[in-house]
Structure formats: structure tokens, C-alpha cells
Amino acid sequence: MRFAWIDLREVPRPQLQAVVDAAVHARMTGVVSADAELLGTLPPTVTRVLVPGGPTTASAKKGDKETKDAGSSKEAKDSAGSKEAKSDSGIDVLLRKFTTQDELDALAAENRAASGTPAAGFVDVRDDRTLQLSCAGAMALPYTVIHFADPTKIPLEIVLAAAESAEGKLVTVVSDLEEASIVFDVLERGSDGILFTPRSADDVFALARLLEATTPQLELSTLTVESIRHVGLGDRVCVDTCSHFEEDEGILVGSYSSGFVLCCSETHPLPYMPTRPFRVNAGALHSYTLGPDNRTNYLSEVGSGSALLAVGADGRTRRVVVGRAKLESRPLLEIRTHAEDGRLVSLTVQDDWHVRVLGPGGKVLNVTELQTGDELLGYLAQDKRHVGLPIGEFCKEV
Structure with a gap:
């Protein structure tokens, strides 16, 4: 120590x-x-x-x-x-x-x-x-x-x-x-x-x-897919870090500050393009992502020098530094899931086969092939948020 x-x-x-x-x-x-x-x-x-x-x-x-x-x-x-x-x-x-x-x-x-x-x-x-x-x-x-x-x-x-x-x-x-x-x-x-x-x-x-300053061990939850729908053109963010992700690592991203899905890095091989082991195709720019000190940021705020949490399928975490963020307009896909307690967890990502999320055990899942009933890994936050900080107030996100 x-x-x-x-x-x-x-x-x-x-x-x-x-x-x-x-x-x-x-x-x-x-x-x-x-x-x-x-x-x-x-x-x-x-x-x-x-x-x-x-x-x-x-x-x-x-x-x-x-x-x-x-x-x-x-x-x-x-x-x-x-x-x-x-x-x-x-x-x-x-x-x-x-x-x-x-x-x-x-x-x-x-x-x-x-x-x-x-x-x-x-x-x-x-x-x-x-x-x-x-x-x-x-x-x-x-x-x-x-x-x-x-x-x-x-x-x-x-x-x-x-x-x-x-x-x-x-x-x-x-x-x-x-x-x-x-x-x-x-x-x-x-x-x-x-x-x-x-x-x-x-x-x-x-x-x-x-x-x-240490990063916590997170207790990840199993989320069940409710629905998937194409929502049209929007802006999505690729987060390019200064670190090499492990095969079962990614970052936590969600439309609501109360729940996140573990988005997979591009460490795994893909057709038509080389791997990008430093990158996570994270989601639409409105999305929250979880960083150190239990603080969230919108993907629109993430840029060179930002600090985020790399999260493994077993809940281990480490601090990673962002080298750049790429904002580009792409067709988007909304994934709605629910946790065991019924909590709604939503994620909007690029509507493309090479965008992937992690399931239990670190299983790699292509977002365009998800079906109702599929299980994803996610994290349920216990706090509401104000300017990214946890706060004990009433807040409903829909």
C-alpha cells in the first residue's frame, strides 16, 4: 500500500x-x-x-x-x-x-x-x-x-x-x-x-x-432485454482511451443515471476492419458514463484528458484516461432492459452489428442481434444525480 x-x-x-x-x-x-x-x-x-x-x-x-x-x-x-x-x-x-x-x-x-x-x-x-x-x-x-x-x-x-x-x-x-x-x-x-x-x-x-484515490469493486447486475427499436439518425460517441482494454472490459453507459449497461471494447476481432483495443463505441451523446469517485458525465462532456472507469465482467475497475472522443452522426438503436427489481435501464447506441455489449460471464453480444429475453451485464446506481454528483433527491427519468 x-x-x-x-x-x-x-x-x-x-x-x-x-x-x-x-x-x-x-x-x-x-x-x-x-x-x-x-x-x-x-x-x-x-x-x-x-x-x-x-x-x-x-x-x-x-x-x-x-x-x-x-x-x-x-x-x-x-x-x-x-x-x-x-x-x-x-x-x-x-x-x-x-x-x-x-x-x-x-x-x-x-x-x-x-x-x-x-x-x-x-x-x-x-x-x-x-x-x-x-x-x-x-x-x-x-x-x-x-x-x-x-x-x-x-x-x-x-x-x-x-x-x-x-x-x-x-x-x-x-x-x-x-x-x-x-x-x-x-x-x-x-x-x-x-x-x-x-x-x-x-x-x-x-x-x-x-x-x-482507488477505484471500487462494483457489484454488477443481470439485465433482461425488453425491447429493441431503430430510432433514426443521431450523434454517437466513440471513446478512445490511452489504455488497452482486456477482452472482458468496457465502460458503463446508460440513458438514465440510475442504471448502466456494460459496453464492450473493440478488443475482439471484427470483419472488414482491424481491432481497436483502446476504443469503446459507447452510445449516443446524451448518455451517462460512470467515472472515478462515483461521478457521472455525459458522453458529450468526455474528451481528451477525461478519466473514466474501465469495468470488467467480474466488477473489477480501473481508472483509464481518454485520449479523444469521436462524435459522428449514425443511425441509432434503443435497447430497453429491466433489472431483477423491475428497474428500467436504457441504452442508445449506434445501429450497427460491430457495436457490442457484454453479457454474464463476459459473453460478447452484437447489439443488432439482441432479442427479447437476452441477458446483459449492467450496474444499478443507488443515487440520483445532479451535475454528475450523487444526491438524495426525487428524480424520475423516462
């Missing part, structure tokens, strides 16, 4: 207590500080990370001379800080910089001795030598905190690959929330954790929302 450590060392003093309170309230995993007394005031639910001898990561982010000289010149001070921290029950982890293999070996040996507070390492990656050192640290230490000097994420990819089998946790320094969201997605696995310096308590709560 991904996590965050809040770095207090560069938080403005007027904001410090508010940030500390926010970190505890938002259940941040850890707090980093050079102030052992401050860390000692935190509850044991927070991992208290002490940087002995003063700033390490903050200075490295600036690339200043103090950090470059911090390795050997502070060893004695860091060692003293280590002994002090070990005698202080308010410290859970020591974070010390390593710049050579010998320093890394010393940290690893300290952890193997298991004689006190676990030692984590910090490394500033600026070239191939320090990149290889960070890979070694990720394999040897319980926590390896890495600051990457350059904006490219290729070095992070290399460390993630090198540390695939490591038991320790990789923590990446990020400059803002946007970078945090990127770091968590690198190689689909992402960094185990991040180290973030907030400017205010608001930043802490925004980070908490980012950490909690």
Missing part, C-alpha cells in the same frame, strides 16, 4: 503546528524532522523519522554545497545522533545520508545488528554512480529515500526494476502533488512511498485524498 512521509524541516514556522496536526489527523504514515523533541510529541500511530545532525533531504533538493559535503564530514555527528535517538523511545527510524558504498554497508550492518532504532538511508541521485548506489540501497535497507535531481522518471524506473524483489520500501522525494501522482504510477507499480514538504495543512489533506 502506498504511503507518505511528511517532511517538516522546511515548513514555515507559522504553519508548523497546523501541518503537524493535519498529518496526525489525516493519518499520514510518517513524519520526518531533525527535531527529536518534536517527534517525541507525536502519537505512536505515526512513524517518527529523525534526521540526525540537521537537514539532509531538504538541502539535497536545493543541491547546495552543504549537502554535497554532508557525507564524511558529519559521520561523527550522525553517529552521536544515532546513539541519542536509540535511547529515545519517541523515534522509530533514523534517516541518514549515504554517498558511498562503504557508508551504505555501515547502515546495512547496523540494521543487521538489530541493536536499536532501524536506520534508513537517503541518497541524492545525480549520475550513474549515485543511481547504482540507490539501487543497492533499495536492496539492503528497510527504507531508502531517494531524491532524483533530474525531472525524468527513467532513473526511478531503473530503481524500481532493480528492487523488484527487495523487502525494503522505496520512498521518493516529490516537489508537489502532481509529481506525487506521477511517481505512484511509474511502471504501474510506482514508488512505495513519497517524502513531501507541504506548504500548509491544506496540502496535507490534499495528499491524503490522493493516497485514498
Whole structure:
């Protein structure tokens, strides 16, 4: 599970207590500080990370001379800080910089001795030598905190690959929330954790929302086809995502916000044209589609950069990003179904054989071949909607 450590060392003093309170309230995993007394005031639910001898990561982010000289010149001070921290029950982890293999070996040996507070390492990656050192640290230490000097994420990819089998946790320094969201997605696995310096308590709560952003497992329902009719020319939307759909995946689309049909992607072979494994021929532009955070959008609102839910026949979901949406006039077909509770679920799609929906078990069904009594997969929403958000109000859609 991904996590965050809040770095207090560069938080403005007027904001410090508010940030500390926010970190505890938002259940941040850890707090980093050079102030052992401050860390000692935190509850044991927070991992208290002490940087002995003063700033390490903050200075490295600036690339200043103090950090470059911090390795050997502070060893004695860091060692003293280590002994002090070990005698202080308010410290859970020591974070010390390593710049050579010998320093890394010393940290690893300290952890193997298991004689006190676990030692984590910090490394500033600026070239191939320090990149290889960070890979070694990720394999040897319980926590390896890495600051990457350059904006490219290729070095992070290399460390993630090198540390695939490591038991320790990789923590990446990020400059803002946007970078945090990127770091968590690198190689689909992402960094185990991040180290973030907030400017205010608001930043802490925004980070908490980012950490909690997951897609739900949906309970899909079986819908029974009532009728199918040709309704004439209208505008339909093809949704082209930036992801490759699985064979049993699609997106949820419906004419009413209370119910959706699982529309199939074009992953399966078709005559006369190649597959489009990124595409769903979704439906008429008035239709709702379900996105992350239990929010709906009209297909007319979907465009490049929009986020939607890819949904599998077993109800699993994942976030996908839209690359483009294609709006074109085509003959349309209305499919009316009902759920077991009698609820009406309607879908209007392009009237063509190659447009398909999914049935129970992920069965692929061509919309022009549907018959009364056929079963489709769908999702029944429990909430009414206003501007796409769930709301507890009376609303009837016909």
C-alpha cells in the first residue's frame, strides 16, 4: 500500500503546528524532522523519522554545497545522533545520508545488528554512480529515500526494476502533488512511498485524498432485454482511451443515471476492419458514463484528458484516461432492459452489428442481434444525480 512521509524541516514556522496536526489527523504514515523533541510529541500511530545532525533531504533538493559535503564530514555527528535517538523511545527510524558504498554497508550492518532504532538511508541521485548506489540501497535497507535531481522518471524506473524483489520500501522525494501522482504510477507499480514538504495543512489533506484515490469493486447486475427499436439518425460517441482494454472490459453507459449497461471494447476481432483495443463505441451523446469517485458525465462532456472507469465482467475497475472522443452522426438503436427489481435501464447506441455489449460471464453480444429475453451485464446506481454528483433527491427519468 502506498504511503507518505511528511517532511517538516522546511515548513514555515507559522504553519508548523497546523501541518503537524493535519498529518496526525489525516493519518499520514510518517513524519520526518531533525527535531527529536518534536517527534517525541507525536502519537505512536505515526512513524517518527529523525534526521540526525540537521537537514539532509531538504538541502539535497536545493543541491547546495552543504549537502554535497554532508557525507564524511558529519559521520561523527550522525553517529552521536544515532546513539541519542536509540535511547529515545519517541523515534522509530533514523534517516541518514549515504554517498558511498562503504557508508551504505555501515547502515546495512547496523540494521543487521538489530541493536536499536532501524536506520534508513537517503541518497541524492545525480549520475550513474549515485543511481547504482540507490539501487543497492533499495536492496539492503528497510527504507531508502531517494531524491532524483533530474525531472525524468527513467532513473526511478531503473530503481524500481532493480528492487523488484527487495523487502525494503522505496520512498521518493516529490516537489508537489502532481509529481506525487506521477511517481505512484511509474511502471504501474510506482514508488512505495513519497517524502513531501507541504506548504500548509491544506496540502496535507490534499495528499491524503490522493493516497485514498482507488477505484471500487462494483457489484454488477443481470439485465433482461425488453425491447429493441431503430430510432433514426443521431450523434454517437466513440471513446478512445490511452489504455488497452482486456477482452472482458468496457465502460458503463446508460440513458438514465440510475442504471448502466456494460459496453464492450473493440478488443475482439471484427470483419472488414482491424481491432481497436483502446476504443469503446459507447452510445449516443446524451448518455451517462460512470467515472472515478462515483461521478457521472455525459458522453458529450468526455474528451481528451477525461478519466473514466474501465469495468470488467467480474466488477473489477480501473481508472483509464481518454485520449479523444469521436462524435459522428449514425443511425441509432434503443435497447430497453429491466433489472431483477423491475428497474428500467436504457441504452442508445449506434445501429450497427460491430457495436457490442457484454453479457454474464463476459459473453460478447452484437447489439443488432439482441432479442427479447437476452441477458446483459449492467450496474444499478443507488443515487440520483445532479451535475454528475450523487444526491438524495426525487428524480424520475423516462
